[in-house]
Amino acid sequence: MSSATDRYVVRFAGDSGDGIQLQGQQFTIASALSGHDLATLPDFPAEIRAPVGTRYGVSAFQIQFGGNRVTTPGDAPDVLIAFNPAALVVNLPALPPGSQIIVDESAFTEQRLKRADLASNPLDDGSLADYRVIAIDIASLTLQAVAESGLGNKDSLRCKNFFVLGLVLWMFEQPRESVAEWIEAKFANNTAVRDANLAALNAGHAFGETAEFGHELKYEKLPVAPLDATEYRTITGAEAMALGLVAASELSDTEIMFCSYPITPASSVLHHLTALEDCGASTFQAEDEIAAICAAIGASYAGKLGVTSSSGPGIALKTEAMGLAVSAELPLVIINSQRAGPSTGLPTKTEQSDLYQAVYGRNGDTPLPVLAAATPGDCFTMATEAARIAMRHMTPVILLTDGYIANASELWPIPDFDAIAPIETRKLPHATNAFERDATTGARVWAEPGNANQIYRVGGIEKDITTGNISYDANNHQAMTDLRQQKVASVADFIPDQGVEQGELEGSVAVVAWGSTYGTVFQAVKRAIAAGMSVSQVHIRHIAPLPKNLGELLNRFDHVLVPELNSGQLATLLRDKLLLNVVQLNKVSGQPLHVSELTDAIHQLLPGATEMSVASQHSTTVAPQHSKPVAPQHSTTVAPQQGAK
């Protein structure tokens, strides 16, 4: 079939045992190698290994690929591949009418329907009437394809995923080579399995070509995306974060000591970094989060860059020690891979609800810089930026990311490493006072034990501003308080002015976001601009301090719309720092923001600007900016539509 779109959304779904994630990853590489831009989202079950065939055990992988800036995995799939009834039924609500469903009909047995809590077979009962369903006996076809391999029945059936992958690659005219290479490398020592998988892959591909309904499955080959960098690769946020840290190590010629305690979804950064211990990093798994940050602080005291990483509940435990790092004026990077809260919350679901904690969440007047990564690849940039700020200003820095960014992947323009400025540290071996300060930043010397010139003592009790010794003096405490504020404020002198990602520098609506909603906001604003609306995208990576020109920039818009996956935390910050009346769009369901939800909100703000009708079950009011102050949380919230879970 043919389509006018320049992008497709495909979702693979089945049991963990169906190799869903592997199919997804291989399809991703193939897409990248076709020159398509892409964004992916793995969607793991909350349970480690749920019983086969259950609804809650469904594992899925979604990819959007194609042309001209793909920044989200897509709100709704064009094609769903469902390996069993549970995979079909849990994904159905997300499918728009008319979309394509491919199922393995051999899996729709009575027993497996029951496992999925289905009273009747959706393939027969008419519930799929609105979709284009292709039922294939994948099991038999795979068994046929691999018959020659000599594998037993069970092992043969494990090749199903490559049969399906072969078919899907055929559907979208993506190359098979990288998949074949992967199979050959992976099963080099087991030729029977290797050959079976290759046979399945090729059989799936051939099946599309030969099946009578093949034409129904064929999608128009997408043009190569207009990419402008020279080299690209796919990368997940966790990988990019680990790479960014070792990049910071090389740029500063300083070892990174990464101290952490496992927690979902932060652990993957640790896992990736363990593979990079020969690249200037070392990793230490501590007994808990407090020990982790304390060991990182100890490492920083000893002259290595301490990095610690966790998620909300673990970050909560670290807040006391953050105060120590602020007081001792030590560099430190604290990475928070946010997840849905409160408390244990929904560990595998994404949310942006730790901004308050990052900016305000410490005892005492304890300011520190806060950054936020926007996309998987951006983790690389922000990790080096966090390390740079930490070492330039001798301060702990919080870097916010989230479970979505950590696991999702995108096509990432490989940076020209030689063009990245080296990181200068405050290690000044000839200085004789650890509290000699940089005139611009107020940063002290990173005095390193081992150096007889710089022997000093420091701690968490208020210290004399020039000697580091304990001081109870009132004027000194005021001076240190001011210094701590100024040190953090001075970061703003080093960061770029806030620009717009898209749109004009003034106009009707600025959509101001941070973190992982980047991709969604990008698409929604792009559509709005395309529809002739005066909308711009402003994406904040420096949360604290904010870019100096931000207030001025935002004052040039009639409305500032702030979409967040929380109850309005950046909104608070903008009111606090800029006294700005913003319109909030908040969603706290553990699900990513959908383009359509933001589009609706934009249309609510600019009702006359388009002919599209906005269906919303919520009555929403939008208060104009610059009007008499009103309590924003009461009157200017735009609630996302729910139900489209």
Next chain:
Amino acid sequence: MSSATDRYVVRFAGDSGDGIQLQGQQFTIASALSGHDLATLPDFPAEIRAPVGTRYGVSAFQIQFGGNRVTTPGDAPDVLIAFNPAALVVNLPALPPGSQIIVDESAFTEQRLKRADLASNPLDDGSLADYRVIAIDIASLTLQAVAESGLGNKDSLRCKNFFVLGLVLWMFEQPRESVAEWIEAKFANNTAVRDANLAALNAGHAFGETAEFGHELKYEKLPVAPLDATEYRTITGAEAMALGLVAASELSDTEIMFCSYPITPASSVLHHLTALEDCGASTFQAEDEIAAICAAIGASYAGKLGVTSSSGPGIALKTEAMGLAVSAELPLVIINSQRAGPSTGLPTKTEQSDLYQAVYGRNGDTPLPVLAAATPGDCFTMATEAARIAMRHMTPVILLTDGYIANASELWPIPDFDAIAPIETRKLPHATNAFERDATTGARVWAEPGNANQIYRVGGIEKDITTGNISYDANNHQAMTDLRQQKVASVADFIPDQGVEQGELEGSVAVVAWGSTYGTVFQAVKRAIAAGMSVSQVHIRHIAPLPKNLGELLNRFDHVLVPELNSGQLATLLRDKLLLNVVQLNKVSGQPLHVSELTDAIHQLLPGATEMSVASQHSTTVAPQHSKPVAPQHSTTVAPQQGAK
């Protein structure tokens, strides 16, 4: 001598061994019994028991007493009693010219001058020229007075404090009876010591009467303060807090289980409560702050009201567990006796810098009510209020107090306990579902183990809104998020409208404060009103949620001045919640705010309103409210004068 004032400020200062705090407390009781209003401030050295005669070892006690609302211990003493050179020299900067100094001249030996790092004797070198100095050989006079007791030299000298107390009581015509009674009760088993102390007390009193310079020491007897309640007592914040908790226990007929870990300045609440274990409370000293809050949560789960108490660094450690209490919807009271930060900071100094932490300092969207006590006696009211909210809304509540309030005492009108409304709990023994909710507040049932009707499971993972079981459902998570916000918001339906403490309901300047600056703000606003200025005092006890009418009230003033002992934390909240442009007055030196500092700030806002000249080394700009939003932290800060440490 005579004076036109209706109040005096007296400061006792010496070594810990001089019994300074005891003198202060006894003088306080005597003042109260004279019918004077009063406020006191003990000022302990940071060290446990510093070497005798050192500057850093000076212990002091300041009291202001007299008529018509005494709300602070006074900015500057009228009389300083200095037991040694160190006590003199460290207190001198706070003394206004012309004030009275009484010293024990026997203590001004070469050795003790050296201990105090003094090169010359201030009694001789002219450095006290601006003061009215009376040097008395207190040691000899005391020895003479107690000669008959038969005590040795060392024990006799320990009676010095009562000699001085006798003298000071004479100076101000305060009664000796309560002191004599105290001595008799205390030393009932040691008649020699008892008699010696009584003799010293009387001798000090007689000395004033007979000494040639007696008239120089005599102050005009102050009239009885116009008090309107029937019964008063003196009370410190820590005592009032402990009493408030047992009051809550009796009012709710629910045991209080107080679980904590020692930390300055919070420990005193624990200490006072251990004496009240037969009044409906039990105390548990846990291994750390995390265990303390967790044990309190466990107690609440089991049907007792868990209370936990700490100071900033310890509260930081509790933030993860607060999320659990929010998620499990359990009542809990968390008391934070704030101290100067960041990190260990200045544990014995006061500050108001944990408001951010209280309001915003948790991971996830985790709202909870926050209250703040204004004065020592107010701790009683706010402790019962916190318990009431916790049990009515089934939520953890944070109650902020600070080191100043904990240790200071005031004359407190004893409340009519019978008039306080009982506290109803959500224990509904016949309910069969722990998640049956109150229609107004959304609060669930306080299901108690032991009841076969209400067996249920709950935890920190997101739960089904009606069953409490784990739920990963997106709509449920949104619904629970909304419910948590609404539960806290509903507290505002139960609290009184915000009023003014003094002044009109509209005008030029509203001074908006919270916590322990109450007394200072009271005096400064009182003076401003007396000087004909249009200034009102607004004191916020309910920090989250804010009283519903607060925005409306504050919009009726041209300027909102927010004095805080932090870098502007309530100011942030007012911008966040009310989009209000406020003028900040911030002081973070570990010292209380002085009336004069606030007076200066008011005059800077209303320069024409008075002829007083405002000397300030800081250039300050005051942006009018309702003007185009500006970044408030840059342009509208009024800095307190420093130096007057």
Next chain:
Amino acid sequence: MADLSFKDFATDQEVRWCPGCGDYSILKSTLKALAEGGSDPAKTVFVSGIGCSSRMPYYIETYGFHTIHGRAPAVATGVKLANPDLDVWVVTGDGDGFSIGGNHLLHALRRNVNLNILLFNNEIYGLTKGQYSPTSRKGTKSPSSPGGSLDAPIGPGQFALGAGATFFARGVDIDQKRLPGLLIESKEHEGTALVEILQNCIVYNKDVFEDVAAKKTAADTQVQCEHGKPLLFGKNSDKGLRLNTANLSLEAVTIGEDGVTEADILIHDETSLPLAQMLVNLAPPLPVAMGVIYRIEKTPYEASFRNRKTGERRRQVKDLLRNGYVLDRRGIRD
């Protein structure tokens, strides 16, 4: 309360561990212990931390509280002190109990609060996908230690005795015969009981206890400790433990060989700390000690706590308010 069967203690919640996980067997033994031990569902509370193991409360029809990582002993202490009538169980894992929660376990043990603590030891962090834990053997390969872990493991028994525990027992997940009885004994201990249960995480640490736990070799690889009985083991109970007084250690001997007679076999004394210290550390090739290894009587903490008459209301706030000097505008009084 009518006699309840083990099924009455199961909830309607679907059990969501990996198929084949040792936790299923432990759950079954626990339900049995509750039924056979005559537990009252209304007066029983299961408190857990976070981990695969810590999900257990949702599957047991008693009061249950799934708290936060590592803190279950502290929460449970609060529950027990608040209401000593409740029978309080704690479910924890080797990560939950020994990593982040080590301090609370230490203090519960030394205080001797009457809690029944079940430690599911699978020598791995299951829930977070398989990183090595504080009980993992040195060299354990995991996502966070691809080159093998470096840390010496904690011995749960050695730790518990070091902390002053009054009860330490050990069992095996799949030992449906003995585990329920052991859990009843631990529940009945008045004080903190710690039961280490060797648990098979088939996904991330498959069969790590196979050499000890496997049913077919268990008679030789485990020694069942019973107070007052000789420490015999082996299919024919012909092997036993003998004390070597020269180097203060236990050695395995065979009755009938080298002149060894039954009289040489050490009699288990569950009240002997030095013996327990040796027993807890037995490791292959010696048989691993199972059953109640150490048990002494000591007043539980909550009894002393409540003996202080805490929480009773014997004075009225009305009177307290007027403590000390009161200024009465109708005349000063004391």
Next chain:
Amino acid sequence: MADLSFKDFATDQEVRWCPGCGDYSILKSTLKALAEGGSDPAKTVFVSGIGCSSRMPYYIETYGFHTIHGRAPAVATGVKLANPDLDVWVVTGDGDGFSIGGNHLLHALRRNVNLNILLFNNEIYGLTKGQYSPTSRKGTKSPSSPGGSLDAPIGPGQFALGAGATFFARGVDIDQKRLPGLLIESKEHEGTALVEILQNCIVYNKDVFEDVAAKKTAADTQVQCEHGKPLLFGKNSDKGLRLNTANLSLEAVTIGEDGVTEADILIHDETSLPLAQMLVNLAPPLPVAMGVIYRIEKTPYEASFRNRKTGERRRQVKDLLRNGYVLDRRGIRD
């Protein structure tokens, strides 16, 4: 580096403990140990938590880090792993180390990081004005336990051995003769060394160790443990410890009485865990064990950590960036 005297290790900061506090003597012994042990001030780091004891780093002319309550072992672990060339000492108190910091102490000990941990045990929270601590004896009256504490105390030695410590020693604050040497031995131990120092808090727990520590009775109330030497004590070294193999305990005997000869006296073996477990628990009327009670050799953690070649830069980021499939707009390459 020239030979330094003990005064060279003192800073210019005024020492601010209460007059008469045992901490003064410990500080002096520490300065001596640093001088006599040939420490390099530039390569020595003192890390402490919070408490009276934890102020010590400010008084020692080496690198020093006064951290937060309970966390010194964790911070010190970071320092040592980052730079194993540094000689890292930890100063902690019974509250700092065993209350809030119990978990970090446990994990430092089991990992065997080469830290020299000085535990100032005064059985009280000094800095916060005298509440009972986890080492306070049951019944201790304090502001938080006016009726006497209820908790059984932790035994630092028993705890350390339970945690798998490789070095445990005990000394007395005022023992200027032995303490410096003991501190040199602990510093030289390659792994975590825990030294419990009985310390007199004259303000809040005056003379709580008097029965053990008093100089004039020390010969009878303390037994000095020296590896390979008999465990003798008494003014005339005529008393000793004998092993009772029947109940596995140590008993005090007098040579020449009841037929006891020197041969009956147990020889101290600092590598024997069972012996150490008995020695650490000796309490009056038996003599309290002092000196190096337990010491074994085991690779320190940081050595394995650095053996992994962590932190070395053997691959270039430039190359890493292009790992995996790279889409090259000039042509696809692998």
